[in-house]
Amino acid sequence: MKDEPNLVEMRDITKGFPGVLANDRVSFAARAGEIHALLGENGAGKSTLMSILTGLYRPDEGEIIVAGRRIELHSPRDAIRNGIGMVYQHFRLIPPFSVAENVILGLDAPRFLLNMPEIEKKVAALSESYGLRVDPKVKVWQLSVGEQQRVEIVKMLYRGARILILDEPTAVLTPQETRELFLTLRRMAGNGHAVIFITHKLHEVMEVADRITVLRGGRSVGTVEKKDTNPASLARMMVGREIPPAPSRSEGPRGEKILELQAVQAMSDKGLPALRGVSLTIRAGELLGIAGVSGNGQKELAEVVTGLRPVQAGRLYIKGKDLTNRSPKEIIEAGVSHVPEDRLGTGLIPNLGVLENVILKEYRRPPISRGPLLDRRAARERSEDLVRDFQVKVAYLDLPVKLLSGGNLQRLLLAREISAAPSLIVAVYPVRGLDIGATETVHNLLLQQKARGAAILLISEDLEEILHLSDRVAVMYEGEIQGVLPSSEARLEEIGLLMAGMKKEATTA
Amino acid sequence: MNKQSQLTLTLEKRLAPSRWISFLVPTISVAMALLFGAIFLLMTGHDPLKVYEIMAEGAFGSKYGLSETVVKSIPLMLTGLGVSIAFKMLLWNIGAEGQLYMGAFAASWVALSFPDASPGFLLSAMFLAGFLGGALWGLLPALPRAFLGVNEVITSLMLNYVAILWVDYLVYGPWKDPKGFNFPLTAPFTPSADLPTFFGTRIHLGLVVALAAAAILNVVLWRTRWGYEIRVIGESPAAARYAGMNIARNILLVMFLSGGLAGLAGMTEVAGITHRLQHGISPGYGYSAIIIAWLSKLSPGAVVLVSFLLGALLVGGYSIQSSGLPAATVSMLQGAILFFVLGSEILTKYRLVLVRRGERRAN
Missing domain, CATH: 3.40.50.300 (P-loop containing nucleotide triphosphate hydrolases)
Known part of the structure; x- marks a missing residue:
């Protein structure tokens, strides 16, 4: 041969x-x-x-x-x-x-x-x-x-x-x-x-x-x-090569349990098992990174936590409250923010303007809503504040967001999600496709939120990013958590093996 | 090689369709449709300019003609608004015709059942019944759509035939006027059930209702939380779900409203024009409404304008019948207009550019 x-x-x-x-x-x-x-x-x-x-x-x-x-x-x-x-x-x-x-x-x-x-x-x-x-x-x-x-x-x-x-x-x-x-x-x-x-x-x-x-x-x-x-x-x-451990990670105080999953099972869109008994906890002020090759249940995990996908078995607690199979609205109201994988189309509405995207999750609450009416002026002020504070570059507030650059889109999305002062942020591939500068901005924003005391669930396929930001790393493979490691002790090689489903070999080696 | 220098037409996406393009393209499309119609008129031995002139004269040339154009535009506005609001949420309600019939039926039931009630009470009850009749008929395809994902295009379309045949059953059967020389119509309503009319013409209170409905819808769409939800769901159902909006509930609500508006059209037709329920109370207003919704880009204000123009087309159509042309000419023109407008839709989103084949276009 x-x-x-x-x-x-x-x-x-x-x-x-x-x-x-x-x-x-x-x-x-x-x-x-x-x-x-x-x-x-x-x-x-x-x-x-x-x-x-x-x-x-x-x-x-x-x-x-x-x-x-x-x-x-x-x-x-x-x-x-x-x-x-x-x-x-x-x-x-x-x-x-x-x-x-x-x-x-x-x-x-x-x-x-x-x-x-x-x-x-x-x-x-x-x-x-x-x-x-x-x-x-x-x-x-x-x-x-x-x-x-x-x-x-x-x-x-x-x-x-x-x-x-x-x-x-x-x-x-x-x-x-x-x-x-x-x-x-x-x-x-x-x-x-x-x-x-x-x-x-x-x-x-x-x-x-x-x-x-x-x-x-x-x-x-x-x-x-x-x-x-x-x-x-x-x-x-x-x-790739072994990456030097992240320089300085602010070790804020760990607080109460914010997110707790107990043996959660869920189906994929095709009706196949996507999560097969996932259990994990994240405390206030902690960033948990989910590593793994995409398509191993990460998308479904994020959707389960944000209420977008029904749970077949197991329980989901947010701040100690059982929110299993509750509506996305109830989960948003429980203080969960979500930076979805599909930014333009799920996180933001391409054809609507900046202003109408800013109020996507706030339109039900005063001051944006006044009874059944929307207060356009309050919405405008809110948008102006966010655009300024998060340095989103837009020509005018009615500009359809599909015309924004990738980095600006993600800044706008994060601005909206962070400004709600969430207890939990679910961030899915938050820097995919962004350039170095925008990536750094996104990372800093997430770390700031962690320091403020938010719990963060970060899903990424970039190991460097995960090791750089996370306090702990959980590796997913075929709908299961293969292992959870403190990122200070995690070796890249070990994570790589876990990502490829070589759990047993890795632990016996 | 000759291949290298070949010029081809390609479509290039417009970043943001400009305002004047989205106005200009439909206007040119209508002109093209009239041109297309002219070819047919020529082929059948008519002078198209003459025919169009008779039509314009019939629709706008006299107080009577103008008032009739307005009369025709009332049910078109109401059904057009109903269809637009559903389309805004990507609910393809093709059932406005049936909803109109059910509104007419429910209003007629009230008028025939309580002939001795006072005009104020009777008309209010008929408005309510007309709205509910259409709204519940609209809800029928909405329920399977919201909970089972059943395609509403087919169900709402099919329910049209049910509604039309139901009214036919009534006017040919149990509700037939014994003194009506066997015509398929009910006994005339009591005068208390007549809508007030204006200026000594057939223009009735329905016009005020339709204009108010357009104004209210405009406010709902752009100034309320509910309207915001409708627009977000229509633009991106995934984003709506992500933001915690209840899509199923909105499908039910919007179809209820959409059907209700068409039902009001049925009510105003029986109470304002025919003063009885009869066979064929609508010459297809509910279908024309689809054209209107599309031509007006689902904007309530534009629906009013476009309804008026299509009303003129209908009235103009009646006046050319005397010159030996079939009324179907108007249906053909309507069809051609929709065809050209839909066909040119792409030009509002894309622009035509000439490129040399083999060359890569710069980004």
Whole structure:
């Protein structure tokens, strides 16, 4: 297998988006017959790199070589013509259509008459040969998620894909389905395909990959053979060098318990278990950081605490009061502020002006409301105060907030949430996409609130940020808290292992 | 290569649609719709200018014509306001027509049941009944929408047929006037149930009700907590939930109000125009209301203006029938107007730009 030449090679790929360099001279190569894992945290540039390989984006610089020939990819159609196929995390299937109909969707051949029995036979034979059990006549909506994924794979094989990219394929699968998928991938590699497997889960990498390329911050950290590496060293490659402990963290007095979760369970939007018995406490004047790769229940955790997502089991207490499954309004009134992940759309209303966004949570209370009426003048004064105190740069107060820059948006959002003098602040990815200056402002505001005595729940995928700000760090993986560590004692490597779900190995090591 | 210098048209998003663009685009659209209608008139051997002139003359050219235009605009305003407030919250109430019929039915029931009541009491009770009739009919599709997520477009539309056929059942059956020569209508109401009229024309008190409703809605939308909630929910349901707003309750309230306004239109039609309940009391006001809501960008003040213009179109339509054109010409023009306005909607949000293919546009 080693002597196999590279089936696909990407050389010095650079791709920038406004404000970020998603890929910075990344090189990557996969051979026929191997399973090659592309490992990295969210935002490391994995998806961008693969979107370039599937013709979705065009690189600013760099070249792509398939089977020894330099190619230009203008569209996903071009990619499939060159034998490159991708199975996305979110399936591209049409539920009321049959499996066979989905497989031939978008193909030019046959041009006019569809001989479905013939096509079904072909699809059946193809799926048989790869051990992808799926009935071509069945409608897609009747299939389980795992079976739908098989249809996606068959779709790519039917199109003659020799290079198969799977984007976090196990995210939606049960453990049994995962095992079956791995067998299929092995069989495909055995048939001379190159399988590229995007993931951030270390144990999967160790289980199925032959080689691993690690990306971090848009750069390639390196490619290693699985037999030459171990989870700890991969974790280190993934999260970077050890970071010096944060300089001075103001240790304010710890007060009463503000937030307490007891064995909370909740479902994701898809109806799958997202939180599986989460327990944690935060006291007044304490900042608890939740580390973890996004998609492991952090979003659901924040929504449960703010009343936006129902709790299936367990209890939620705020300042000792049982607020399990109470409305968002009651939780706001209990003194909980929320800086949501989706700033523009949830935290702020894009088409409404600054003023109308400022009063979003205060409009029910005087002085903004006078009986059933809104006091426009009071609202204007309130907005002027906030804009001045938090240095939000706006031309005028009726300016739709969608026209504000990212840093200004977040300042406005924080201004509103902080000005309510909350007992608890839930901040979800509060500096994502912000530049250094804005990041610092947000961090300082959060620390000020902590010093004032607020409890803060900070969710972030940036370990550096978490270690820098938190008093304690809780690591989430697949809806569970893997461990809670005082951040002064937390070692990056240990957190990295916990983030990748290597709890047992980490504790026994 | 020639490919390099190929010019193509692309759409570029406008940051903030300017005020005059959002006025200019619909105006041009209406002009385009009239132009489109002119082609059809030409093809059927009519002089479009002549036809439009007769229409304008019929709608505005005399005291009678003008007053009739106002008369027609009253139910259009009330249903248009009802539809607008629902649309503002992204509730697609297509059921104004049925709500109008149910309002007419409820008001008629009051008028027929208490013929001896004093005018003040009778009219007040009819207003209340008309509002409630439409409001409860509007609530019917709102309940499954609020609690089960059932699409209100289909349910509110279907309920139109139920309401229209219910009224037909009454006027062809139990409520039919025994002295009515077998026509599908009820006995005339007592004179106490007549809405006061103005200037010796058919313009009735409904105009005052409609204008007051527009003024009140304007205040509600822009000056009250409830109006703020409606606007926030309409703009971003996720933000509304995040801010602790009760979306289900607002769906019920807004549909209640929306249906109630359409119900008032039904009441003012029977009490102000027909003075009885009869088959076909609305020539589709509840559907025209959808066009009005869209043309007026859901602004109550604009609804008043646009209703007047569509009222003129209806009255103008009647006057061209004498020159051998079918009344359906007006329906066609209405349809064309909506079509052109919706089609040009994109131009208020985007601008057309010429770019060379192959070149990347600077940010």
